[in-house]
Amino acid sequence: MKCSTASVLAAVAVLGSMLLTNDARGDELLDASRARWAAANISDYELRYQKVCECHRDAPSDTIITVNGGEIVDVRYDRQDYLNEVPVPPEKYDWFRTVDDLFSLVAGALDREAVVRVSYEPDLGYPTRIYIDYVQDLVGEEVELEVLELREAD
Numbered sequence: 001m002k003c004s005t006a007s008v009l010a011a012v013a014v015l016g017s018m019l020l021t022n023d024a025r026g027d028e029l030l031d032a033s034r035a036r037w038a039a040a041n042i043s044d045y046e047l048r049y050q051k052v053c054e055c056h057r058d059a060p061s062d063t064i065i066t067v068n069g070g071e072i073v074d075v076r077y078d079r080q081d082y083l084n085e086v087p088v089p090p091e092k093y094d095w096f097r098t099v100d101d102l103f104s105l106v107a108g109a110l111d112r113e114a115v116v117r118v119s120y121e122p123d124l125g126y127p128t129r130i131y132i133d134y135v136q137d138l139v140g141e142e143v144e145l146e147v148l149e150l151r152e153a154d
Contacts, residue, residue, distance in 0.1 A: 026110050026116060026118075027110060029118070029120065030103065030106055030107060030110065030118075032125070033103070033120040033125035033126070033127070034103050034125065035125065036120075036123070036124060036125025037099060037100075037103070037124055037125040037126050039125075040123075040124045040125070042099075042124070042152055043067070043068070043069050043070045044067065044068050044069065044152065044153035045066075045067050045099075045150055045151060045152050045153055046064060046065070046066050046067070046149075046150070046151045046153065047064070047065045047067065047098070047099065047147065047149075047150050048062050048063070048064050048065075048078075048147070048148045048149040048150075048151075049062070049063055049065075049145050049146060049147045049148055050062055050063070050145060050146050050148060051063060051143075051144070051145040052144040052145065052146075061077045061078060061079040061082075062077065062078040062079065062148060063075065063076075063077060063096065064076050064077070064078055064085070065096050065097075065098070066153075067098050067099075068153070070098065070100065071098075072093045072096055072098060074087075075087070075088035075092070075093055075096050076088060099126045099127075099150070102126065102127045102130065102147075103126075103127065105130065105132070105143070106118055106127060106130060106132075109132040109134065109143075112134060114132050114133060114134045114135075115131075115132070115133040115136060116130075116131070116132050117129075117130075117131040117132075118130050118131075121147075121150070124150070126147065126150060127147065128146065128147045129145075129146045129147070130143065130144070130145050130146075131143070131144045132144075
């Protein structure tokens with residue numbers, strides 16, 4: 001059975017999230033998801049995600065990013081074994097990503113022909129799970145993160 005691009009994109013919208021690799025559909029799904037995010041017109045939100053790395057694979061802390069007007073205005077860490085959230089100094093905010101930055105991360109990896117697997121939120125389009133392996137024969141340069149929550153600011 002032959003599927004058109006429109007039917008693939010419609011299936012993504014219905015099913016919610018879809019994993020992809022760096023084939024031709026990767027760019028199409030990225031573009032469609034970016035368009036849903038842009039149409040939602042959300043510039044003030046709080047994003048909670050976990051970035052997995054070898055340093056804390058079993059218990060990564062949640063990273064909470066507050067975005068106003070598309071710019072990061074607050075970053076803090078939250079872990080179950082912490083009594084309080086730990087603030088990140090503003091001079092380190094450029095280490096963290098907004099939703100638009102997550103789209104750019106995926107686009108850049110697709111351009112570099114890395115192994116890319118992404119799930120997108122079905123209504124708003126933002127990435128909910130990202131796995132990127134830039135060099136398959138190298139261990140430790142992978143990027144893996146999961147968006148746990150996106151909450152629009154009041």
